[in-house]
Amino acid sequence: MFDWVQLSGGDHILDFVTRSTGYQLPGIVIMLVMLALILGFICVSSLVLIWAERKVAARIQNRVGPMMTGPRKWAEFSMWTGGLLQTAADAIKLLLKELIIPSKTDAVPFIAAPILIVTVCVTAFVVIPFAPSFSVSDLNIGVVHVVAISSLTVLSIVMAGWSSNSKYSLLGGLRSAAQMLSYEIPLIFALLGPILLAGGLSMQKMVLAQREYGCWFALPSLLGFLIYYVASIAEVNRPPFDIPEAESELVAGYVSEYSGMMFAMFFLAEFANMFLVCSVAATVFLGGWMVPFMAVPDQPTAGYIVLGALVFFAKTSFLVFIMMWIRWTFPRVRPDHLMNLGWKYLFPLSLLNLVICAGVAVLKDVYHLNGWGISAVSVVSLLLVVLLLQLVRIPRPTSFLEQA
Amino acid sequence: MSEAIAFYLLSAMVLTSAWSVVRNENLFHAGLSLIVCFVGVAGIYVNLDAPFLGAMQVLIYAGAIAVLLLFGFMLTHDLMKVKQERNQHAAGIFGALLMASLLIGVILNAQWFPASGQLVKFGVESLASRYMKQDLVSFEVVAVLLLASLIGAVVIARKEEGGRE
Amino acid sequence: MIGLSHYLILSALLFSLGLYGVLTRRNAIGVLMAVELMFNSVNINLMAFSHYMMDTAGLAFCIFVITVAAAEVTVGVALVLSVYRNRNLIDLDQVAELKG
Numbered sequence: 071m072f073d074w075v076q077l078s079g080g081d082h083i084l085d086f087v088t089r090s091t092g093y094q095l096p097g098i099v100i101m102l103v104m105l106a107l108i109l110g111f112i113c114v115s116s117l118v119l120i121w122a123e124r125k126v127a128a129r130i131q132n133r134v135g136p137m138m139t140g141p142r143k144w145a146e147f148s149m150w151t152g153g154l155l156q157t158a159a160d161a162i163k164l165l166l167k168e169l170i171i172p173s174k175t176d177a178v179p180f181i182a183a184p185i186l187i188v189t190v191c192v193t194a195f196v197v198i199p200f201a202p203s204f205s206v207s208d209l210n211i212g213v214v215h216v217v218a219i220s221s222l223t224v225l226s227i228v229m230a231g232w233s234s235n236s237k238y239s240l241l242g243g244l245r246s247a248a249q250m251l252s253y254e255i256p257l258i259f260a261l262l263g264p265i266l267l268a269g270g271l272s273m274q275k276m277v278l279a280q281r282e283y284g285c286w287f288a289l290p291s292l293l294g295f296l297i298y299y300v301a302s303i304a305e306v307n308r309p310p311f312d313i314p315e316a317e318s319e320l321v322a323g324y325v326s327e328y329s330g331m332m333f334a335m336f337f338l339a340e341f342a343n344m345f346l347v348c349s350v351a352a353t354v355f356l357g358g359w360m361v362p363f364m365a366v367p368d369q370p371t372a373g374y375i376v377l378g379a380l381v382f383f384a385k386t387s388f389l390v391f392i393m394m395w396i397r398w399t400f401p402r403v404r405p406d407h408l409m410n411l412g413w414k415y416l417f418p419l420s421l422l423n424l425v426i427c428a429g430v431a432v433l434k435d436v437y438h439l440n441g442w443g444i445s446a447v448s449v450v451s452l453l454l455v456v457l458l459l460q461l462v463r464i465p466r467p468t469s470f471l472e473q474a
Numbered sequence: 475m476s477e478a479i480a481f482y483l484l485s486a487m488v489l490t491s492a493w494s495v496v497r498n499e500n501l502f503h504a505g506l507s508l509i510v511c512f513v514g515v516a517g518i519y520v521n522l523d524a525p526f527l528g529a530m531q532v533l534i535y536a537g538a539i540a541v542l543l544l545f546g547f548m549l550t551h552d553l554m555k556v557k558q559e560r561n562q563h564a565a566g567i568f569g570a571l572l573m574a575s576l577l578i579g580v581i582l583n584a585q586w587f588p589a590s591g592q593l594v595k596f597g598v599e600s601l602a603s604r605y606m607k608q609d610l611v612s613f614e615v616v617a618v619l620l621l622a623s624l625i626g627a628v629v630i631a632r633k634e635e636g637g638r639e
Numbered sequence: 640m641i642g643l644s645h646y647l648i649l650s651a652l653l654f655s656l657g658l659y660g661v662l663t664r665r666n667a668i669g670v671l672m673a674v675e676l677m678f679n680s681v682n683i684n685l686m687a688f689s690h691y692m693m694d695t696a697g698l699a700f701c702i703f704v705i706t707v708a709a710a711e712v713t714v715g716v717a718l719v720l721s722v723y724r725n726r727n728l729i730d731l732d733q734v735a736e737l738k739g
Contacts, residue, residue, distance in 0.1 A: 179506060210597070211525050218529040221537030225509060228544055232502065244548070247541060254537075271526075271598060481641045485649045492653055492676050496660030501669055508672050515679045522646070522690040527701055531682075534705055539675065539712050546716035547668045550723040562662060570659035577651035586643050588691040596689070596698050604699050616706050623710035631717035633724075 079204045080104050104206045108195050116341040117157045123341075123394050125150065130398045167330035172235070175327065179233035184328070184335035187226040191342045194219040198349050199273050201359050201379035203370060212273035213265060216350055217258055220305065223343065224250045227324055230336075234327040242324040245313050245405060252412045253304035253311075259420035260298040263291035263427035264354045277358035281366060283434065284441020288355040290430040290448040293423040293455065295355040297416050299389070302347035304412070306340060308393060310400040311408060348389035349382070356385050426451050480521050488514035501551070505544045512536040524596045646687035653680035667719045671712060678708045 080100040087095055121136070128135030136153030137145045145152035171177060197212040199205040209215050224247050231243015264287040265271060268279035280286055288295045304311040325336050352358060359378030360366065367374055403411070426448070433439055433447060491514065494507035512535040519528040605613045653676060660673025682701050689697020 176500075176502065178503065182506075209525065211529050214526065214529045214533070218533035218537065221533050224537060224541055225544075228541060229506070232544075232548060240548075244545070247545070251538065251541065478641050481645065488649070489652060489656070492656045495672055495676060496656055496663065501666060504669065504672055508675065511676065511679065515683060518646075518649075518683055519686055522686050524686060524690070524698060527686065527698060530702065530705060534709055535675070535679075539709055542712055542716055543668060543672060543675075546671070546719055549720060550668065566659050566662035569662055570655040573658050574651055574655035577654065578648055581644050581647045581651060586691075588643055589693045596695060600695050601698055601702070604695050609699050612703060616703055619710055620706060623713050627713045627717035630714070631720045 078207050079107075079200075080206070082204065105192075108192055108206060112192060112195065112342045112345075113338070115345055116338045117161070119341045119345060119390065120157045120160075120337070121154060122391075123397075124156070125153075126391065126394045127398050130395070161334060164330055164334040169330045169332060172327055174235045176233040176235070179229035180327075181332070183226045183230035183233070184332045184339075186229070187223055187339040188335050188342075190219055190222045190226065191339050191346065194346055195342075197273050198346070199277060199353055199358055200382055201375045202366070203274075204375060204379065205273065208272055208274045210270070210272045213261055213271050213276070213350070213354065216346070217254070217261070220343070220346070221254060223305075223339075230328070231324040234324070236327060239324045239326050242313075242326070246307060246324060249311065249313060249405075249408060249412075250305055250307070252409055253301045253416075256297050256412060256416035256420045257301035257305060259417065260291075260294040260301065260423060261354065262420075263287070263294040263423045266424065266427050267291070267431050273353055273358075276354050277360060280357050281360060283444055285445045285448075286355065286357045289445050291355070291423050291427050292448065292452055293419055293426065295351070297420050297423065298351055298355070301412070301416060302351065303393060303396065304408070306343045306347060308340075308344065309397045310403045312402065313405055313408065344390060344393060345386065348393065349386045351389055352382065352385040356389075358382060358385075422455060426455070477521060480517065484514050484517040484521065487511075488518070501547050502544070505540060505547060508543070509536050509540045512540060526596070526598050526601065643687055643691045646683060650680045650684040650687070653677075653683065667722070668716075671715050671719075675708065675712070678704060 080103075083103060084095055084100055087093065125135040134149055134152075136156035137149070139153050139155040139159050140151075144154060171180060194216045196206045197209050197215050199208070227243050227246045227250070231239045231241075231246070234240070264276060267283065267287055267290060268276045270276075270279075276287075283290075325333055328336065359382040361377060361381050429451065430444060430447060434444060437443075439447065488511050491507040491510040495504050495511060498504040498507065512531060516528040516531040516536070519525070519531060657673045657676035657680060660676065661670055664670045664673060682704055685697040685701050685704070687697075689695065689701070
């Protein structure tokens with residue numbers, strides 16, 4: 071079978087240009103074109119996600135959300151088309167604001183922090199498989215690349231908190247760094263299950279391995295999926311884990327001293343990061359660009375590529391929507407409860423998930439189960455895990471009243 | 475050809491940031507240069523056909539160790555606002571120059587016999603089979619070492635309840 | 640082209656810079672940063688040999704070095720914090736006596 075899933079997006083562009091004009095583009099031009107595509111995609115998707123967040127928040131709170139921007143017809147047509155240009159208006163406003171750099175701040179980290187966080191976000195998007203044979207570069211260390219590059223956002227937040235030279239920013243920065251470092255561990259361990267099942271780190275290989283197994287990796291490693299999702303909410307500093315940006319406590323946390331476009335960079339990076347972790351979860355746990363109950367064709371067809379891209383976006387958007395839903399439903403988690411959750415609950419459960427995935431991999435290799443068999447075994451093992459957990463009691467942190 | 479360009483650019487990045495690490499008066503800037511140095515060294519690993527090690531370098535060194543050093547600096551920085559004069563400057567320069575000249579002398583005058591044949595790409599599978607078959611004991615010992623250092627650090631750095639004399 | 644000795648010279652220069660930092664820095668955290676430079680130079684050396692001798696021994700040992708460096712920095716920073724809490728300074732010249 072023609073191995074078309076190992077191509078990259080650049081190969082398709084090169085092919086298209088060569089066929090239509092007969093001119094062979096050098097590799098560096100392809101790289102720049104793909105970079106521009108990613109940057110454009112991140113900006114557009116962040117704009118849409120910010121608008122979607124405001125609309126979802128509004129509907130959960132029984133109001134309407136932004137309606138006044140854009141043509142009047144949009145607002146009159148439906149609640150969901152009104153105010154589509156709101157984020158563009160906000161971005162233009164922020165662009166026109168003055169970039170204030172307070173005199174007592176350390177200028178080098180102050181300016182480098184927003185630059186670093188956006189750079190990190192763009193770099194991590196390189197391995198995401200948007201469609202069959204359409205990732206920018208399918209590195210054979212795909213998953214580890216995303217995790218490693220995302221771990222640099224901690225540095226950006228520490229730099230922002232320290233260089234602002236104000237109490238609130240420093241507290242926000244330190245708390246955020248502690249939270250993100252703690253939740254990287256369950257995040258990585260939750261990903262170890264699918265890595266073991268797929269037998270490799272490459273993202274396209276993960277999607278193909280889910281085709282071989284016949285079921286999405288969310289079933290054998292359901293614990294891993296839930297742990298990865300919760301840990302990634304903590305990694306992106308979203309509520310209910312948003313102690314760093316606790317809007318009612320710390321003014322604005324580590325971004326208190328930022329204004330104008332630098333603030334917009336942090337905001338953009340937060341939403342782009344949210345899209346990134348949801349797309350990694352969709353690829354690794356929910357089957358990526360594979361359409362459910364439809365076989366992957368042998369030869370690359372443009373129709374299947376487009377369908378795969380749509381399916382990928384649908385899965386990722388669903389996970390992003392659930393993140394937004396969670397934001398407006400749960401109260402903020404106390405910092406010591408947060409650490410407790412990460413170290414005492416999520417980390418041991420992720421090790422248990424690894425054991426379950428190892429068992430499923432052995433069963434598949436030895437007994438050659440098909441998709442339905444693996445699903446049945448996974449459901450049974452998860453029920454056993456739930457029964458087992460009723461027997462375990464982990465001491466909870468005491469409240470301040472009990473300590474007195 | 476591209477490997478040569480990458481090597482020279484990355485080594486320039488590594489050496490200039492290392493110079494800034496050891497010479498900068500402001501320790502926070504020294505920590506940030508250390509991060510640049512780590513990322514440069516990760517690039518050198520990728521140049522040497524070991525991308526997994528490069529990712530591990532970024533994840534562990536730049537993502538955790540550098541942050542830990544910056545935390546250590548931020549928690550102990552109050553008294554270091556005084557401009558510090560250089561400590562044993564002459565001995566430092568002499569020692570470093572002596573070491574550099576010795577090493578470079580040996581490197582340039584020795585006969586190196588690189589192995590011939592196809593250059594190998596180091597993947598995760600070869601590393602994993604090595605750990606599970608040949609280096610199993612050291613693997614387990616390193617795991618115990620990490621556990622010991624974790625517990626030790628927590629015990630050393632926590633606040634004593636009764637205070638100590 | 641780039642041969643083995645290029646990487647070894649880079650490693651030697653980085654090691655010497657780290658050595659200069661260890662001998663010169665007065666702040667304990669500064670010394671820890673210079674020690675990290677020395678660890679990295681050793682790693683570059685190991686990986687260069689591993690690449691040119693086509694043996695995975697260097698790669699395996701490199702990961703051990705990274706791990707041991709992480710453990711060492713953890714305990715080092717914990718010690719520095721403990722000394723700072725007790726003596727209120729981390730200037731290495733002035734904490735030279737063990738008497739508490």
